[in-house]
Amino acid sequence: MATSSVDRIPASHGRSHGDRGEQHEVMMMLAGKWVAGTLTVLARLGVADLLARGPRAVPDLAAATGSHAPTLYRFLRAAASVGVFAEREDGRFELTPKAEYLCSDVPGTLRYLAYFYGEPTVWNCFGYAADTVRTGEPNGRRLRNGKNFFEYLEQDAPEFASAFHKAMSELNDERAPRIADSFDFGRFPRIADIGGGQGRLLAAILRRYPDSRGVLFDIATAIATAPPVLEAQGVADRVELVAGSFFDGVPSGVDAYVLKAVMHDWADDLCVGVLKRIREAIGPDPDARVLIIDGVLPTGNDPHYSKLMDIAMAVTNGGRERTAHEWSTLLAEAGFETVAIHPTVEPHGIVEGRPLPRR
Template identity: 75%
Template sequence: MTTSSMDGARNDEETAQQQVLMMLAGKWVAGILNVVARLGVADLLTGGPRTTADLAAATETHAPTLYRLLRAAASVGVFAEREDGRFELTPKADYLRSDVPGTLRYLAYFYGETTVWNSWGSAIDSVRTGEPIGPKLRGGKTWFQYLEQDVPEFATAFHNAMSELNENRAPKIAASFDFGRFATITDLGGGQGRLLSAILQRYPQTRGVLFDIPTAIETAPAVLAAHGVTDRVELVRGSFFESVPSGADAYLLKAIMHDWPDAECIGVLKRIRAAIDSDKDARVLIIDGVIPEGNEPHYSKLMDIAMLVTDGGRERTGAEWASLLAHAGFELAEIHPTTPPHGIVEGRPVQ
C-alpha cells in the first residue's frame, strides 16, 4: 500500500469515527434545542440580531452560560453568531419560532419531558424484554392520563406540537389522495379536526364525522368554524377501543396506529370492519409511517424505537401493515405516497 493510500484509509477511518461521535452527541443536541425552545430564544430574534446580554435579560438566564448554549446551537446551524458577537436566526432556527407554519418549537419543548427523556436510559431493557419502560416511569398511568394529571406544562406543549404539525401537513395530505370519492369520512381519533377540515375544504361534496374522546374534541368547533366546514361535520364522542360509528364510506386513522402494539390495532380494525355496511365499498385509510426496506435512512426507523421505549407502540413496513389488515378482515389495496414520513395505507374489506 502506498503512503497516499495509507493516508486516505486513515482519513476515512477518522471521518467515520467523527461521524459516530456526532451521532453519539445527538442527545446533547436535542437537549440544547429543548432549552432553546423552552426559553423562546428564536421568537426573541425575529426583529433582528441581539446580544447575549440582551437575550439573557429577556429570558432571565445567566448571560455567560446562555452564550455557551447559543454557541453550541450555532455549531449545528441553529442560529449564527455574527462577528460583532450578536446572534441571529438561520433557516433551521426559524422552525423553533412559534409563529411559522410547521413550527417544531413545541415538539422540541415536549421532547425534554422527563419520562420521554429518561425512557432512553432504559432502552436496553426494552430490547431485552420487548416491553416499554415509559409506563413504569409514569407510575403505571396511560400516556394521556400522565400528561393531563402530572405534567400539564408538557401536555400543553404536546398538544400545541400536534396541532401545529397537523395544521401544516393537513392540506398536503388532502391534496395527495382522492378523498372526494367518499361521500362520508369518519376521522377516528381526529382531535380538533384539522385534517378532516382540510379534506372537506378540498372536496365540498364530502361530509365528515369527527370521532374522539370528549377532552380531545372539545375545541374542535372553533377549528371547524375557522375552516368553514361546521355544517358538514358531525361530532361524536367516544373511544375506538370500545366502539366505532357505523355507515361511513371511509375510516381515517392518522398517526394513531403507531401508538399501539399489534393486538390493540387489530382490535380497532376489527371494530371498523364490523361497522362497515355490507353493501358499501368502504375503505380504511391509515396515515402513518411506512418503513422502507434496506439500509435507507428514514425517520420512521428511529421513531420505531422511540415508540417502543416510551409506550410500546411501533412503526411498520408495508408487509407488516398488510398483515395487520389481514388479521382484521381487510386486504391491502395500495400504499399511497403523501407528506413524509407518512404514507396512506389503503385497506379494503374482504367479503
C-alpha cells in the same frame, strides 16, 4: 520492556490510525442527545421568537427568559455550531434558516415539537432503552406511574400536553392540505377522522371535497377545542363531533375511516382491536374503506425518519412503525385486505384497506 495497553490496540480493519473521518461521524451521532437537549431547552425558552426582529445580546436574552446569561451563551454557542442560530462578531446572536423553525408562528414550526421532545419521561425513556431491547417492553409506564403516554399527558403534565397538541396542530396545518390533495377522499360521502384531535386533517379534506361530510371522533378532551378550528375552516356545519375511545368502538354509517398517526402509537394487538371495531361498524358495505395514514418503513439500509421514530415508539409507549407487509398483516387479522399503499406527504403513506366478506 512492558507494552502499554495503547500499544496492544490493533489497527481497525486495515485502516490507518490517521483515518478518523468515520470515527468523528460516529462521535457526532453519539452526541445527538446533546444537540437535541440543547435545542429543546432553547425552544422551551422561546429564544427564536425573541430573535425574530433581529440580533440580540445574550444578557438581553437572559433577562427576557429568566436565564443565567453565561450558561445561556453556552447553549446558544452549541446550537450555532450545528447551524441553529449564529453568533455575530459583536457577540449578539441571530436567527438562521434552521433556527426560524423554532419560531412559534412560522409555517411548519417545530418549536412545540422540540419543546415536547424534552419532556422528562419522553427524554428519560431512552436511558432505559437497553431494558426495552431485553424485554420488548416500553419504559414509559414505569416512568409515568403506570399510565400510558396519553393518560399521563392529560392527567399529570398539562404544560407538555399543551406543547404536544400545539405541535400536532402545527404539523397538521402544514401537511393536511397536501394530504387532502394526494388521495381521492371525495368518493366517500361520509368520512370519519378517528383520533382526529381538533379535526385539522378532516377540515382540509372537507374543504377540498365540498360534497362530503365528516365525523370527528376522539376523547372528549381532544375534541373540546375543535369547534373554533372547524369554524375557522368553514366546515363546522358539515362535521359531527363524537366523543369516545376507539378501543371501545367507533361510529357506524361511515364510508371511510381515516386514522392519521394513530396506529403507530400502539402495539399490534391493540391496533388489531381498533381495526376490528371499525370492521364491525362497517358491516356488510363492501365499498367502505379504512385509510391508515402513517409511516411505511422502507426495506434496506437507506436512512428514513420512521426508522428512528420506531425506536421512540418502542421505548415510550410500546407502539411501532411498520413495513408495507406488516400493515397488510394487521389489516388481514382484523378482516381487511390491502388495496394499495398510496404516496402522500413524507414520512407517511396512505394504507387503503377494504373489508373482506364475513365468514
